[in-house]
Amino acid sequence: MSNLKTSFSKNLKQFVMLITLMVIIIFFQVLTRGTLLKPMNVFNLINQNAYVVVLAVGMLMCILTGGNVDLSVGSVVAFVGACAGTMMITWKWDPYLSTFLCLLAGIVIGAWHGFWISYVNIPAFIVTLSGQLIFRGLTLIVLKGLTLSPFPKAFMNLSTGAIGNFMLEINPAALLIFTVIISLAVFFLQLKSFYHEEDDEKFMKSLLAALLISFAVSLAVFATIHYDVVTHITRFLLGTELRNVSSLVIGLLLAAGVIFIEIKRRADRKRKGYSYDSLEATLIRALVIAAGIIYFFYLLANYTGAPVVLITVGIVLLVYSYITSKTVMGRHLYAVGGNEKAARLSGVKTEKIKFLAYVNMSFLAAVAGLIFSARLQSASPQAGNGFELDAIGACYIGGASAYGGIGTVGGTLIGALIMGVLNNGMSIMGISIDMQQVVKGLVLLAAVAFDVISKQKISFPFLTRIFHRRASAG
Amino acid sequence: MAEALLEMRGITKTFPGVKALDNVNLTVQEGEIHAIVGENGAGKSTLMNVLSGIYPYGSYEGEIVYEGQECRFLNIKDSERLGIVIIHQELALVPYLSIGENMFLGNEQTGFGGINWDLTYQKASEHMLEVGLEENPRTLIKDIGVGKQQLVEIAKALTKNVKLLILDEPTSALNDEDSLNLLNLLKKFREERGITCIMISHKLNEIAYVADKITILRDGSTIETLDNTHGKVAEPRIIKGMVGREMVDRFPKRVPDIGEKLLEIENWTVFHPLYTERKLVDNVSVNVRRGEVVGIAGLIGAGRTELCQSVFGRVYGAKISGTVKKAGQELVLGSAADAIAHGFAYITEDRKGDGLVLSNSVTHNITLSRLELVSSKGVIDKDRERHAAEDYREKLSIRTPDVEQLVSNLSGGNQQKVLVGKWMFAQPDIMMLDEPTRGVDVGAKYEIYGIINQLVSEGKAVLMISSELPELLGMCDRIYVMADGRIVGELPRAEASQEIIMDMIMQASKGAQTT
Numbered sequence: 001m002s003n004l005k006t007s008f009s010k011n012l013k014q015f016v017m018l019i020t021l022m023v024i025i026i027f028f029q030v031l032t033r034g035t036l037l038k039p040m041n042v043f044n045l046i047n048q049n050a051y052v053v054v055l056a057v058g059m060l061m062c063i064l065t066g067g068n069v070d071l072s073v074g075s076v077v078a079f080v081g082a083c084a085g086t087m088m089i090t091w092k093w094d095p096y097l098s099t100f101l102c103l104l105a106g107i108v109i110g111a112w113h114g115f116w117i118s119y120v121n122i123p124a125f126i127v128t129l130s131g132q133l134i135f136r137g138l139t140l141i142v143l144k145g146l147t148l149s150p151f152p153k154a155f156m157n158l159s160t161g162a163i164g165n166f167m168l169e170i171n172p173a174a175l176l177i178f179t180v181i182i183s184l185a186v187f188f189l190q191l192k193s194f195y196h197e198e199d200d201e202k203f204m205k206s207l208l209a210a211l212l213i214s215f216a217v218s219l220a221v222f223a224t225i226h227y228d229v230v231t232h233i234t235r236f237l238l239g240t241e242l243r244n245v246s247s248l249v250i251g252l253l254l255a256a257g258v259i260f261i262e263i264k265r266r267a268d269r270k271r272k273g274y275s276y277d278s279l280e281a282t283l284i285r286a287l288v289i290a291a292g293i294i295y296f297f298y299l300l301a302n303y304t305g306a307p308v309v310l311i312t313v314g315i316v317l318l319v320y321s322y323i324t325s326k327t328v329m330g331r332h333l334y335a336v337g338g339n340e341k342a343a344r345l346s347g348v349k350t351e352k353i354k355f356l357a358y359v360n361m362s363f364l365a366a367v368a369g370l371i372f373s374a375r376l377q378s379a380s381p382q383a384g385n386g387f388e389l390d391a392i393g394a395c396y397i398g399g400a401s402a403y404g405g406i407g408t409v410g411g412t413l414i415g416a417l418i419m420g421v422l423n424n425g426m427s428i429m430g431i432s433i434d435m436q437q438v439v440k441g442l443v444l445l446a447a448v449a450f451d452v453i454s455k456q457k458i459s460f461p462f463l464t465r466i467f468h469r470r471a472s473a474g
Numbered sequence: 475m476a477e478a479l480l481e482m483r484g485i486t487k488t489f490p491g492v493k494a495l496d497n498v499n500l501t502v503q504e505g506e507i508h509a510i511v512g513e514n515g516a517g518k519s520t521l522m523n524v525l526s527g528i529y530p531y532g533s534y535e536g537e538i539v540y541e542g543q544e545c546r547f548l549n550i551k552d553s554e555r556l557g558i559v560i561i562h563q564e565l566a567l568v569p570y571l572s573i574g575e576n577m578f579l580g581n582e583q584t585g586f587g588g589i590n591w592d593l594t595y596q597k598a599s600e601h602m603l604e605v606g607l608e609e610n611p612r613t614l615i616k617d618i619g620v621g622k623q624q625l626v627e628i629a630k631a632l633t634k635n636v637k638l639l640i641l642d643e644p645t646s647a648l649n650d651e652d653s654l655n656l657l658n659l660l661k662k663f664r665e666e667r668g669i670t671c672i673m674i675s676h677k678l679n680e681i682a683y684v685a686d687k688i689t690i691l692r693d694g695s696t697i698e699t700l701d702n703t704h705g706k707v708a709e710p711r712i713i714k715g716m717v718g719r720e721m722v723d724r725f726p727k728r729v730p731d732i733g734e735k736l737l738e739i740e741n742w743t744v745f746h747p748l749y750t751e752r753k754l755v756d757n758v759s760v761n762v763r764r765g766e767v768v769g770i771a772g773l774i775g776a777g778r779t780e781l782c783q784s785v786f787g788r789v790y791g792a793k794i795s796g797t798v799k800k801a802g803q804e805l806v807l808g809s810a811a812d813a814i815a816h817g818f819a820y821i822t823e824d825r826k827g828d829g830l831v832l833s834n835s836v837t838h839n840i841t842l843s844r845l846e847l848v849s850s851k852g853v854i855d856k857d858r859e860r861h862a863a864e865d866y867r868e869k870l871s872i873r874t875p876d877v878e879q880l881v882s883n884l885s886g887g888n889q890q891k892v893l894v895g896k897w898m899f900a901q902p903d904i905m906m907l908d909e910p911t912r913g914v915d916v917g918a919k920y921e922i923y924g925i926i927n928q929l930v931s932e933g934k935a936v937l938m939i940s941s942e943l944p945e946l947l948g949m950c951d952r953i954y955v956m957a958d959g960r961i962v963g964e965l966p967r968a969e970a971s972q973e974i975i976m977d978m979i980m981q982a983s984k985g986a987q988t989t
Contacts, residue, residue, distance in 0.1 A: 272857060272860075274860065275876060275878070326853055326854055326856075327849075327852050327853050327854060328845045328846070328849050328852045328853070328854060329852060331838060331842070331845060331854065332845075334831070334833075334834060334838070335831050335834065335838070335842055338831035338832065338833040338834050339827075339828065339830065339831040339832065339833075341827060341828035342822075342827075342828045342829055342830055342831050342842075343831065343842070344789060344810060344828075345786075345789060345810055345820065345822060345828055345829070346810065346814075346842045346843035346896075347787075347809070347810045347811035347813075347814040347815075347843050347844075348811075348842070349809070349811065401833070405831065405833045405834070406833055
């Protein structure tokens, strides 16, 4: 139990943020009388915030390099939207080609910023402030001040639709073969990993475990083939029919994946003799996350299903958490932000790292621009106003340090979700935009203040003084 | 016996998980210079922070009696009001403000309608005269040397009517001459104005020279207070108290096994990166052989650090000319990455400023300069990385609960070992060490010397800069003496002594002034 406690205090900040998010969700769930978590609203919530998450991940890379931010992202979003609109609507170009060209435009813009910031040594604040003006202006020039619409259907599907009920369309025979291959693969993998056990009894046990696992996997996949079976089960369990059972299945698979990864990670750390969390802590964490995922996809299954944009956001989150935690480049990002001089003396190409951070930022701004215009179904000259502040806010709420070198993709996601739920919840309650801004501002300040105070153990002399006076008076 | 000016009784201060001070007692008489010594992490700075109110009343246990009255300081202003002034190791001066502005920062001489600049600078000049600082009070802090900056801090203390002056390692960044000046100044203040002084220092010779009393702290407790008023307390006696055992030898023995020339620097000239007409290194030629420890002696500003940093991938300086040869082969090192790839390592003198990434873990710091050794195709193999870190933790006995611990949580000596480990991990052939034992306690110093010996016994070449002459004399096979950017002498170990080296430096700088 003490183990649980230490692992809790070690991950205090991550826990606090997660709990804060949950408290905020419950708070608005109550205040909006259940509207917040209505399936349709959850669907909208994702569509509304997808671009913020993508921008915030890009912004995190910039902040990591030393607390620099990119103020131009809102304008870049608008500019890329304008380019997409012109290509697809005015010139009637192929949507896929246009998408590709727009992403390329993002990279070029990023290279422009990165060049001035890292090779000419102009403060990022100034370069991106100039970028904000330049690309807002170019947006107006490209669009001639007008709004272009509508985008072709193929493009809008990228962002607005839901993942269809694909299980209806899958050929059972093909899936059956697939199942067999999967279970055989799992079986052999297990067999191989247990092969090193010298003890006969242990070997038999692991063989049995491998058999059981492959059987379970077969069963799971087999159930998904027979769509009717799943529908029956859900109807039996939930009493209602889901509109898109495939979404629930996606959720179940993801949840199983999370549990598997958590347990495997702990087992690995234990085997290698590293410090590891207690079994309770690991299980509680894994189960809470898994339950959250399942509930989330269950809600979506009650509506049209998981939004397509979730795939894009999911890929961005996975790729960037991999880069930041596992690659040399990611490590260099943290080093540059933590101590640029030390990084340079360690042979890190600090200019290159900063350059890449800004190229990447504008690339992701382009991605966000495409998502946003597809959702808006039009290219508007005013698109993306103030987006940079949402992204920066999400990073700081998510625990990134304003001085650089500290911050995670996971934290940033939570930060973005906190901002998103606040926005959405307050809108449902009919709170005016002005008041919403006040609340968001206060939340940002509170989050960062919590961070700073918990880190520096600041004492409040004036409080001590007041207390002291009281004590001596009494 | 004069009445005690200050008595700290039963001071206990705990940080989450650590007892930094455990029932510490300290008595300081009026008008004495009281030295506090102890290894890093013994609690010296914590004790002074309690005294000066940086840790407010209530955050520690025990009582402080000053001039016969119990004091409960809530912040540094409270203590300054009573004439207790602390000068920290890292000087608290603003580089782009003038000397005068810095001296009255937070204590501005305001008259009717704002700051009275005439009064400010007049008062500043008076106090500067008292500390023997010959500068224009309008000179910016960034334009004067560290030694003079230290004097500005003391002059600033005088403006606050200081009675008890606390100095935290005042001479750690100073060369011998400036240090001596400073110590004499403290002595003068004691005689003439009765200023009491508490001084934290690692330099035992200075303590023996200046202190009346010496209090030794170890692991957060007072071990003993020695009286140094009559006759000198022997250094081994102090060291014994600090480490809790007798240190037989301050430098570990090594049988030199010297091979062929590994590093040759020839006709090396470097100019200042901003003031490009200022020559920092002037036509320097040095060489280091395999298995040899070569030292560079000199005052601060002699160009030693600039020499090493410019050789190490030209990370410092402008208009660099000259050749670098490794094992007879000429190299062009255009960046730190180049230098590392060619087997060079440079351990900086400023571990916090440009050595370590404090917000990263021990592991991440150790592997940073050669991540490719533990990764493939740009993806880090965390197991291999972890093994490497564990390996160096063990080799260098870095004291940390876990290699995943953030470096900022380690003590100074252990941070220095992480820095050394980081560069050992890079597998260099040539190591340039810049003040490798600065701010490190006696025990850790000994361990670092052992590591250096280990490195050369593996056939590496070590070039070592140090401002502590005994260290160079104890460790090096050969010593170059540098002054004003030039090499002014080269001495084999047998011929070198502190007197000869200082004499060479003095002769050289005299010559420079006349020309």
